[in-house]
Amino acid sequence: MPQVKIIAKNFMDMVAALPAMKLDKLYDNTFICEAVLRSLPPLAKKYALQMLYIDVPVPVKSMEEWVLPDGFSKHRVAIDRLIQLRVFIENTDRKRETSYLLHPKFKSNLQKYLVYGGVLPREPMPSNITVRLPTLEELDAYALEQWECFLLQLISSSHAERLTNFSPSMMKVFQRGLLSQREKGPRLTESGFQFLLMDTNAQLWYIIREYISNSEDRGLDPADLISFLLELSFHATGEAYNINTLTEIQRSIIKDLADLGVVKLQQGRKESWFIPTKLATNLSVSLSDSSSRKQGLVVVETNFRMYAYSSSKLHCEILRLFSRVEYQLPNLIVGAITKESLYNAFENGITAEQIISFLQQNAHPRVAEKIPSVPENVTDQIRLWETDLNRVEMIPSHLYDEFPSKGVFEAACEFARENGGLLWEDPKKMRIVVKGEIHMQMREFLRHQKQ
Amino acid sequence: MASITSKLYSDDVSLLVVLLDTNPFLWSGENTTTNSLSFPKFLTHVFSFLNSILLLNQLNQVVVIATGLNSCDYIYDSSSSPTTVESLENGRMPALCSKLLQNLEEFLARDQELNKDESPPGIASSLLSGSLSLALCYIQKVFRSGPLHPQPRILCLQGSSDGPEQYVAIMNAIFSAQRSMVPIDACVIGAQHSAFLQQASYITGGVYLKPPQLDGLFQYLSTVFSTDLQSRSFLQLPKPVGVDFRASCFCHKKTIDMGYICSVCLSIFCKHHKKCSTCGGHYLVSCKISGFQV
Numbered sequence: 001m002p003q004v005k006i007i008a009k010n011f012m013d014m015v016a017a018l019p020a021m022k023l024d025k026l027y028d029n030t031f032i033c034e035a036v037l038r039s040l041p042p043l044a045k046k047y048a049l050q051m052l053y054i055d056v057p058v059p060v061k062s063m064e065e066w067v068l069p070d071g072f073s074k075h076r077v078a079i080d081r082l083i084q085l086r087v088f089i090e091n092t093d094r095k096r097e098t099s100y101l102l103h104p105k106f107k108s109n110l111q112k113y114l115v116y117g118g119v120l121p122r123e124p125m126p127s128n129i130t131v132r133l134p135t136l137e138e139l140d141a142y143a144l145e146q147w148e149c150f151l152l153q154l155i156s157s158s159h160a161e162r163l164t165n166f167s168p169s170m171m172k173v174f175q176r177g178l179l180s181q182r183e184k185g186p187r188l189t190e191s192g193f194q195f196l197l198m199d200t201n202a203q204l205w206y207i208i209r210e211y212i213s214n215s216e217d218r219g220l221d222p223a224d225l226i227s228f229l230l231e232l233s234f235h236a237t238g239e240a241y242n243i244n245t246l247t248e249i250q251r252s253i254i255k256d257l258a259d260l261g262v263v264k265l266q267q268g269r270k271e272s273w274f275i276p277t278k279l280a281t282n283l284s285v286s287l288s289d290s291s292s293r294k295q296g297l298v299v300v301e302t303n304f305r306m307y308a309y310s311s312s313k314l315h316c317e318i319l320r321l322f323s324r325v326e327y328q329l330p331n332l333i334v335g336a337i338t339k340e341s342l343y344n345a346f347e348n349g350i351t352a353e354q355i356i357s358f359l360q361q362n363a364h365p366r367v368a369e370k371i372p373s374v375p376e377n378v379t380d381q382i383r384l385w386e387t388d389l390n391r392v393e394m395i396p397s398h399l400y401d402e403f404p405s406k407g408v409f410e411a412a413c414e415f416a417r418e419n420g421g422l423l424w425e426d427p428k429k430m431r432i433v434v435k436g437e438i439h440m441q442m443r444e445f446l447r448h449q450k451q
Numbered sequence: 452m453a454s455i456t457s458k459l460y461s462d463d464v465s466l467l468v469v470l471l472d473t474n475p476f477l478w479s480g481e482n483t484t485t486n487s488l489s490f491p492k493f494l495t496h497v498f499s500f501l502n503s504i505l506l507l508n509q510l511n512q513v514v515v516i517a518t519g520l521n522s523c524d525y526i527y528d529s530s531s532s533p534t535t536v537e538s539l540e541n542g543r544m545p546a547l548c549s550k551l552l553q554n555l556e557e558f559l560a561r562d563q564e565l566n567k568d569e570s571p572p573g574i575a576s577s578l579l580s581g582s583l584s585l586a587l588c589y590i591q592k593v594f595r596s597g598p599l600h601p602q603p604r605i606l607c608l609q610g611s612s613d614g615p616e617q618y619v620a621i622m623n624a625i626f627s628a629q630r631s632m633v634p635i636d637a638c639v640i641g642a643q644h645s646a647f648l649q650q651a652s653y654i655t656g657g658v659y660l661k662p663p664q665l666d667g668l669f670q671y672l673s674t675v676f677s678t679d680l681q682s683r684s685f686l687q688l689p690k691p692v693g694v695d696f697r698a699s700c701f702c703h704k705k706t707i708d709m710g711y712i713c714s715v716c717l718s719i720f721c722k723h724h725k726k727c728s729t730c731g732g733h734y735l736v737s738c739k740i741s742g743f744q745v
Contacts, residue, residue, distance in 0.1 A: 042681060046677060113506070
């Protein structure tokens, strides 16, 4: 089954793809340097940290001496990432030796940060002006509600209870690649299903990536948007920040961010302010490819029954993708993983691994401590049912019959075997089946044999 | 030796427990090696290092425990919520956290009061066993906080010499750390090597280092001790050349090469005793065991 990985291109790839001058300008901002550092793979983080106070270029060989032989591939991945993001700058001197140096602005910003700490460009507003600030729980609930509403509208407008403020053309941009138009109405594509099973932060970054790539067409500079988003992840959750500290461009996108649940907008008597939610502050956690750390809600039993402690419609839709939902009670969704429901999922392009990793990552805390969090008989059975669909393999081939003599038949078999195309032979009835790719060569060979 | 296995996730969130040696005999002007590094300068190196650990990952945690002459105490915990109005990010940075310095001063004052009148000659040893125990208790609490917890490790910044009277307690702490798979790293800033810390790093799978140049301490810390546990399996980290495995006897707390071992509880004595003081076993035959190695 072809695996369409839409998670492969993540947000930092987009940052790395910016032209060198724009990237250098981005590094003027301390918080972006920090966010980029946090997004690196762990080995790369260590390299960046140890080069922080070294002023002379370090030869490549010295860096390689730090790594054990079996860690060399990780070393290469880390170095490539650092060079892509222009954190490490390569220079080749006259003796043809390459050495690395840390990007100067990046270095000086981080040095200052380590000693003095960072100062955000805006301060939280004093509490005598901001009234009725939501509590952290209310803020979390608000963010979740906004995000789910957006996702429901994304998948199918009919299911959504209320529409977000995104224009239909914007929604079309987001839906590109995830939905395809059919006669009966829009249907989710393979990537669409995989998108639904990703965790919230990865989904959020996907949407933001689409939003930013689309912003160039609307005349906004993507570098500004990227820097604002990365800066936003360093604000304090639950604190109010004045809207007039934002630039023009930032003000235009703050409404869209409120629709996604990243910030909450509130109006006072004279001023209005925005409050970053948990989705905003978790942005920098999820930049690197690490697993999510949220509370799970699914319990899978060894009798293939599934219980999900949730009341959200979105969760119900996602679970319906691969299981048969039987009852929906307040706060509990009861379902069963059946062969039919899984076949349905496999036909839609979801793989068994995705389903299993979804169940494992969203395991309820009571079962998450057990090893394994999802019973082995369930995971094994899901994989077996997947391979059921792969029982029959189709290879285009040709059948050769009515050989004039045994000698020719044996020669033909030898020839096919040497070229790796022999699939089946029957010496009694002198028939062989050969792969379609070497059919022309077989014909030539047999013609030669006749002569 | 038990290797460090990764738990449920493969990211680099870590909990670093730093044991700071605040022995006043070490930091006062009598010791020549630490003349190159005064206590304030030492603290700036350490604070920058702690800031850098917190910078690497939003969910990293740092806990600082001070090892004094007569007592130990928790000085700083980065996961405790800031009570002041300062913004969240600045509140977490130890460099700006005046609370840390305040706590340290109060601890030193309390430790001073506990000082007995007769001070032993030379540099007295600091209470490493106490701070190791405090660190392990905190780590156990973190283990029980749920399935998603940071990977813990301990870093000892030690300068004073080993006190043989703490041998038993330190070995117990080391084996407990080995059991819970918590590596103990050691960075020795004093004049001589520390046999206890060498053994600790060897047994628990940590790193032992005695930096030759103390004014570059931050560079040593960030190069060797900042790696998370996952990446350590790929890096060439300093290995101790020779580990001193000598034990100290249970009766006089002196380091010995040859001695007597109780056949029941394996306690070590320098002289033949009719009765073992640890487990109470009586002995009929006396035989001398020579030259044991772990």
